[in-house]
Amino acid sequence: MPREVGIVGIGHTSFGKWNRSFVELCCTAAVEALEDAGICRNSGKVDQLLLSTMGAQTLNHQSGVASALADTLNLRPAMAETVENGPASGASAVKLAYTEIASGFCDVVLVIGAEMMRTVNSKRCTDLVATLLHPEVEYPYGLTLPAMAGLFTRLCMEQYGVTEEDLARVAIKNHQHAIHNPLAQFHSELIFEKISGEGAKNPYVAEPLHLYDVCPISDGAVALVLCAMDVADHFAKRPVRIRGIGQATDTHTVAEREAPTELLAVRLAAQKAYAMSGLTPGDIDVAELHDAFVILEIVESEEVGFFPRGQGHLAVRRGETKIGGRIPVNTSGGLKAKGHPLGATGVSQIHELVVQLRGEAGERQVKGAKVGLAINFGGFGNNVVATVLTREEL
């Protein structure tokens, strides 16, 4: 039997703009997580550091950063690696940390997710993300992720009756949630009339996607301390348990999928995570779904089993995914309003679930939350990781 694994420390910088170095960004979140767990920085208690970053080499001109962090954080001779899985790098790093502990190879692993995108021209960020697309049949033709999301959104509109107003409703909800998250990039309320319909100040980015349907470019870092449940009482905080992890890949190109509006990898990843946890969609109290483009939140909410296919947008209209609704989604503000520093995002989603399951979410607290689900989405749905967390006692 694998060992049980929990999360006993969390740290999170403000998302937005960072003015110091990439290493300092990572260390800021890490020190907060180590302090939260009650680990003295030179206690030697950390066996492994896993850094999740997608673009440090391209955007910040640094390699082997994980080794630099182990030294800077005074964790030597702790092991250190970097994990990359596009925008799903964060949940992948948590998964690998989980297996290192579950196998008995490590007791304590520090996961850091970080990205620093705003030091370079936004076109370089768009290009970096576009290199996730197929290098022969997509990228060379100038396809970008927003363009792909525009095509995907158009298909969903035709097939299920999703409207531009539904997209605006998701953005408004997530901005509303972010107002109560001090670490979010945006704290501005969006007004329906100002972003939707005639006279709205919300230009198309990739028709039918408007500016406010798309996540921003962000700097930020998040850290988690994971440990074996059998050593968890050495730490200051009560653990939140990792109960299920599922992951699945899909075709590299969307064009090759039998049903291009379905996100098969989301469905398979969630099913695997539910099976491992022994829980079902009905058990989930709070979810972070990867809303790099707001249409993704809608379709993911169907694929993970919260709503029937084609009805996610109807649930948004009814307010079911708001805080206070049946199944609150993206209480942190989501990628849309909290921000989307690529390698940090998957770790940030799990951070938000830990905050919720600890009951420390303040004004955005989902009352009595016991079980959380995160969906971290790589490529255009070609590599998806689902994570189920529960309060310790469950």
Add this chain to the structure above:
Amino acid sequence: MPREVGIVGIGHTSFGKWNRSFVELCCTAAVEALEDAGICRNSGKVDQLLLSTMGAQTLNHQSGVASALADTLNLRPAMAETVENGPASGASAVKLAYTEIASGFCDVVLVIGAEMMRTVNSKRCTDLVATLLHPEVEYPYGLTLPAMAGLFTRLCMEQYGVTEEDLARVAIKNHQHAIHNPLAQFHSELIFEKISGEGAKNPYVAEPLHLYDVCPISDGAVALVLCAMDVADHFAKRPVRIRGIGQATDTHTVAEREAPTELLAVRLAAQKAYAMSGLTPGDIDVAELHDAFVILEIVESEEVGFFPRGQGHLAVRRGETKIGGRIPVNTSGGLKAKGHPLGATGVSQIHELVVQLRGEAGERQVKGAKVGLAINFGGFGNNVVATVLTREEL
């Protein structure tokens, strides 16, 4: 107790120059490994693909390549990630694959290590590797890895009496071994008089390091199929067992080390791998030591316990590290003569040990080899992974 883990399939492209795409490079090695293991490509038997690459994003302008490989190899919905740990990425990927299986989370993991460096100007490769150095106190001053290795070599000469002729002897030995490795980049015999002393055609690269003391720039890919020993008889090949893995980090900058000619991370990593395996330096029959610069092979051979400190070069003079000697080192030709495609190297070292432990190394076979050790070296010794492999029956 963690599950035991073995290697049941291996694949390896020729190192040198690759003329097709990065994905094709990876798939060439992967298909060979899957076929070696007897896995049909659409059998669904592979749970996870781990890609080790250091520079695919910078050198080949591709991200999320692991997902693309899962699709191209028809392994969907297998999980997929990329692991980066500088030039030690390969052994790091094998380590993480090990823990995924040992924990019971996976049964079968495909590890692919690959780098394609010769598509770009060699100055870009040198710069990529230099980004491993400290971004504030080393890199901005123009320090490169060869320059660092030159300084390190000079110190070893002053402290232990290593000579330029000793360096040449290591290069000659590794080139001699590579003649019998059809996959090596170089098959040319080096003649002592032609590379050493007056009239030699062997210019300084970073004094006292000559051209032939330094590894080349290479393209290449290597793949391994790892599985739980409890399912190993589903596969065509008898497994080689992973018996010990150790890893350690050291200070980011060499200047901060108390003893700058010692490679503390090599020593600690090897000690941990020995402890996990229950074996000692005297049990090792064959070793692959990371000779990006030949001085490293000498110092590593001391740190892993083959020879007393300061006497590695004397062992080279006595021929103890040749095939047929007491402890043959770098039977594959090493990074020096086999080539050094960064992310592939650690996987290639383990590939060579598997070939030796299977008894399939032909003219470079170490007779009766039962136990092998690999040292994969990241940064300038700031992150080192040691792996101990044994024949199945041990």
